[in-house]
Amino acid sequence: MTGVDVVILVALSEEFDTFQKYDFYELGEKEELGPFSQYRFSFFDKHNVSRNGVVVLVNDMGSKIRDATIEACRQHGPRIVINAGISGRLNTDAKLGDLVIPSHINLYAERGAAVQSGKGYVLQAGGSAIPIERELRNSISEPQFLSKVGFPTFLDFCSIHGFHLTESDIEKTKAWITEGEVSQSPNAVVGPFAVGPLVGKAESFKLFLKGTDKNVLAIDMESGYVGDAIENMNRRTRPDFIAIRSVSDTGDQRKKEFDAVGSGAFRQWAMNNIVSILQKFIEHQYEFQDTKEAPSAKQDPPQSLEPSTEQLNLSSSHYADGYPGQNIDRSSLSDAKNSRFSNLRKKNNADQAPVTYEELIEELRSAPNGSLFLVEGAGGCGKSSMLRFVEDELNIADDAHKSIYINSRIVFEQMPERQADIAILDFFEKALQSYKDSDARLIVLFDELFGHPREEPIVEALLSVLDRMNGKAVLAFGFDHYETSKSKNGDKDGLYLYKKRYEAEFRLKNTNIFDRSKALPVIRGMLETGQDLDQSTTAEDIYGIALKLGFPYLNAFVVSLLLENRGKRLFEQSRSSTEFILHAMRDELKRREEKVKSGISFDDICVEALRVHIPELRRKGVSKDREWHRDYFDDNFAQFPKLVQTSFIANAVAHLMEFPPDGSHQLFKSLEIDHEDFYSIVFGCDVTSSIKDLLHNEELEERLLRSAVSICDKLKGPSLSFALYLAGRAVSPNGKSIAKDIFKLTDFLLENDLSETSAKDVRTISAVSNEDKFLRLATRTHFISAAYSGDADLTSEYIRRVINDPVEESLNRTFHLEYYGDHPARSFGSASISVRLELDETSEAWKRTRGVLQHRIRAAITQKTFSQVHKIHILTYFCILKSKHEQGLLSEWEVSEASEILQQLKNFLIDIGEQLTGFLHVLEHALQFDRYDLVDVIENLYKIKTIPRFGWVSRGFGTEVEGVETVGSHVLGSLILADILLPDLYPHMTLQEHYRVKDLLLTHDIGEAFVGDFHPSDQTKREEEKHAIALIDAMRVYGDYSNLRTFGERFEDFSEGTSQEARLAVAFDKLDAIFQALFYKEKFESTDEFQHFLSENFSRISDVKVRRFAQTILARAGVE
Incomplete structure (x- = not known):
C-alpha cells in the first residue's frame, strides 16, 4: 500500500x-x-x-x-x-x-x-x-x-x-x-x-x-x-x-x-x-476518520504558516523596491500627496470623478465598521505607494484607527500551493492578533491582487477575520494582470473582485502624456514626496525626457524609472521608451543576479514574457528543463507593469526573428516554442508600438525585415500579416528598400477583390472561413502598410473596399477594437498585447480605440496635414461610430464629439478625398437621429410617395380632399408605361436592356425625397438634388445594402441622357406627364395653357417610336 x-x-x-x-x-x-x-x-x-x-x-x-x-x-x-x-x-x-x-x-x-x-x-x-x-x-x-x-x-x-x-x-x-x-x-x-x-x-x-x-x-x-x-x-x-x-x-x-x-x-x-x-x-x-496525526513539533511541517513581523514587512516584496517611486517621504505635506495622486478617481455610477488623496482618507475614516473599498488601476499607477501613505497617516494622525499594509504576494509565500480554508483563517488570526484588543478600528490595506482565482479564498479569509473584528478593508487590484470587458448589461464578467459590494470604488489612472496640465502635477508630487532625490531635478526636466522618448502615457512607474536612470550614459543614448525600459530591466536582472546567481539570460526572461502573455503559447506548457525559466520570470518580473511586459515581448520577437525561418529551428526548439505558432501571432497595439521603437536600430531593422522577406517567400497564411506589418514600419532608407521586396512578394494578395466575391448572405467577418479570414487579414495588412509607405492609390482602393464590402468593413472595425484592447472576451493579461482574431461583432466597448483614433485625427486637423494613414484612421473611427449608431449604442457626448470632428473635417475635403467625403456626408445626416439604420434610409426614400409634384402645385391644382399627383405616383406611372410599351416598341432589345430602362425610371426622381420636387430651371435645387443623390449613394453603408450605390450612377446616366436606355427613360418620364395632364385638363386655366404643357413635354421626347405613340395622345387631346 x-x-x-x-x-x-x-x-x-x-x-x-x-x-x-x-x-x-x-x-x-x-x-x-x-x-x-x-x-x-x-x-x-x-x-x-x-x-x-x-x-x-x-x-x-x-x-x-x-x-x-x-x-x-x-x-x-x-x-x-x-x-x-x-x-x-x-x-x-x-x-x-x-x-x-x-x-x-x-x-x-x-x-x-x-x-x-x-x-x-x-x-x-x-x-x-x-x-x-x-x-x-x-x-x-x-x-x-x-x-x-x-x-x-x-x-x-x-x-x-x-x-x-x-x-x-x-x-x-x-x-x-x-x-x-x-x-x-x-x-x-x-x-x-x-x-x-x-x-x-x-x-x-x-x-x-x-x-x-x-x-x-x-x-x-x-x-x-x-x-x-x-x-x-x-x-x-x-x-x-x-x-x-x-x-x-x-x-x-x-x-x-x-x-x-x-x-x-x-x-x-x-x-x-x-x-x-x-x-x-x-x-x-469529507471526514477521513483515521488517526493520522498532523506533523509533530519534531517533524518538518509542510510549510510554516506562522506569520512574523519580518514576513509582513512591506518593504521586502514590491517588484519595484529600490526605485524612487517606492522610497516615500512619510513627512510629506498633504498638498504634495494630492498632487502626486491627482490621477485618482472615484466611481460614481457609470462615471469617474476626480477625488483628492485627502478625500480618500476622510472616506476611509468616516465609513461604517465592516466597510469594504476597492482601489484599482493599471500596474505602475501608484497604488502601493498611496496605500503606504494611507497606512502612515492613519497610524500616526488618527487615534480612532489603526492600519496595516499587507502585500498579498507575502501571504502566498507563506501558504502551500493548496491550503485548507481553516489554515488561511488561522494565518490572518495570528497576523492581526495584536490589533484585536485595541479600541481603535483596524483598516487592512491588502495590495497586489491580480484577479487570479487562487486569491479568492485568501481574500475571503481576511474579510472573515475582519468581520469578527468590525474592521475595514481596502482591496488593491492591478487590472492589467487580468483584463476584463463590460458585458451587455454593463457588468464586468467573471472576476471575483467585481462580484463584491463596496462602500466606494477608486481608480488610479494612467495620465495622458500630451496633457501637460495633468502630467506635471503627478511628476511634481512625486518629486515632493520622494526621498533622497536630486533637488536640482524639476518636473519639466522629467516631462521633457518622457516626451522625447515617446512614452505612450505617464504614471508613477514611468516617472520612477526616469528618476532612477536619468543621466546614465547608456540611457541617455536611448532612442525610444522601449530601449530605455529594456536597459532598465537588464540592470534589474543584473542586480538580482548579484544577490542570487541563477544564470538566466535576459533573452530568456523576454521569451517567458512572450509565453505568459500569448494564449496560444501559454496553453502548451513547458518541460521540466524549461520550467525553472518560467518560475524565475513569475517570481521576479511578472509583476512589472504592462509597459515592461510589452518591451520584453518586443525584444523576444527580435530575438526569435534574428534568423530567417529556415535557419532558426534549433533556436525555437531550445526555447520550446512552436515556430508555426509564433509566426501566426497577431500582436496588439502595445507590442507593435514597442517593436516599432526597436526598428530605429538600423541593424536590428535589417535583420527583422530580412526575416520578413523570407517569411513572405516561403510561408503563407497567418504568417504573412506580421511580415507585412514590419514592411510598413520600415524607418531607414535601407529598410524601406527591403520593404519594397516584401510588397512585391505579396502583390498577389491585391489581385483578388474579395468584395466582388462575398456571398450576399455573408455580411460579417465572423461568418467567413478561417482560410478566408487570414487571407483577408494579410490583404488588409498589405493595404495598411502601403498607407504607412505613402501609397495614395492603394489607400484609396482600400477605402473603396471597406465602404463597398460589409465583410471588409467588419474586419477593419472588429480588428481595430481587438487591436487596441476593446474586446468583449479578453483573456488573462492579453488585452492590446495579442489579437486572437475572434473579431467579435458584439463588443460595446470602444473607449481605447476611440481615444487613439480621435487623438490622431485631431492631430492631423491641428497640423493641417493628412497622410494616407490619417485617412485610414478617419475611415475606421467613423465605421465604428456608424456600427454603434445602427445599434443605438451611442451616447449624446459621443455623438457630440463625432459631430465636432465632422465639422472640422469639412475644411479638408480635398485632402481626404471624394470617397471619404461621401461617407462622412451620410454620417452627418444620420447623426441627426438617435439611431440610424436601413429602416431609416428607406423611411427617408419613402417620402417621394407623399411629396406633391411641383408643376401641379404651382398651378394651384388639387384640393384637401383630392390631393395632387405625388413624385412617387409619377414614378409608378412612368414604370407602367415602360412595362407596357417597351416589348412592342423595341422587341429587339434584350430583357436586361428593358430592365435598365426601368431601373433608371425607378430612381430618376429619388433625390426629391430630400429636396422636394422643383421646376427644371431652378439651378439651386438642381445642385441640392445632386448632393442628395450623393447622400443616397453613400447611405449604402447603413445596413450594408450595396444596391444603393447604383442610385448615383443611374441618376447620372438619366440626367446626361446619352445611352439609348437613358433616352427611353426620359421619353417615358415625359410621356407620363402628358398622360397625367389629360386627367387634369379641366384644371388648366385655359386651353392654350393645356396645349402648351403638352407640346412642351412632347418636344423633350427624342425617341422616334415613343414620339409616335405620344402623337396619338395629343391627337385625342386636340393638339396638332
Missing part, C-alpha cells in the same frame, strides 16, 4: 485534461498503473492534515474502469474512491451544468436478472442497485457547502476561459436558461443513475428507461462499474465510494446542438464544475 487517501477515476482524456486546465491541484508526472495512467497530488484536509491522492486515467469508456478501480485499490488502499465525469440527463430534475450525485446506481446489462411474473420468468434490466451511503451523498448536496463552491454561470465561464460564443450561441443559451434546460446557477441534484454499455448509444433504451418507474436522473457508462468493483471488495477494507458527475447534455437527439456551442463549451463547463466541487469536497466536507 502506498498511503494514498483519495483515488479519482476518469474515463476519457478530455475529462482528465480539465484537471490540469481548471485549477485543480498540481499533478505529478505520469505513472503506470497496469495498463492505465495515474498522476499524484497532495492537499490538506479540513483538519489541516496532509493528504495524498491520485487521478487515474482509464482512456476508454465502459467497463474497463472496473479493472482500473480494482488495480488502484489494490496498490493504494484509499479511504475514498470517486468517479468523476460528464453525464447525460434523463429527467428534468437536473439542468445542464448541474452536478448529479447518485442515490443508487442500476448497472443495467451486468446486473440484469430473471424474475418471476404472472406469465413466467422475464428479464428485468438493472437487477439489484448499487447503494450510495446517504451521509456521503448528502454532504455534497448540502446547500451550505454548495454556496462555498461558487460555480460560475455558463456565460461567465466562457468569458473567463476564452471560449468564443457567436451571437447565435449566446441567444440559444439565454433561451435554454429561460426554458429550464441550462442552469443559471449550478446546483447538486441527487437521484438514481442508469449505467451500462447501451446507455449512451441506444435511443430506444433511453425511452425504455423513461418508461420505467425508477425515475432515472442521469445516465453514464462508468460510475456503476466503479461501484460494482468496490461493492465486491471485503467489507472491512473497502473504501467509501461516490460518483460526482455533471450534466453536459440533455441525453437526447439535441446532444450535437449543445456540443456545438462554443465548440464543446458546455462539456468543459460541466467538467470545470466537477473539478471545483471535488477540490472543496475532499478539503472541507
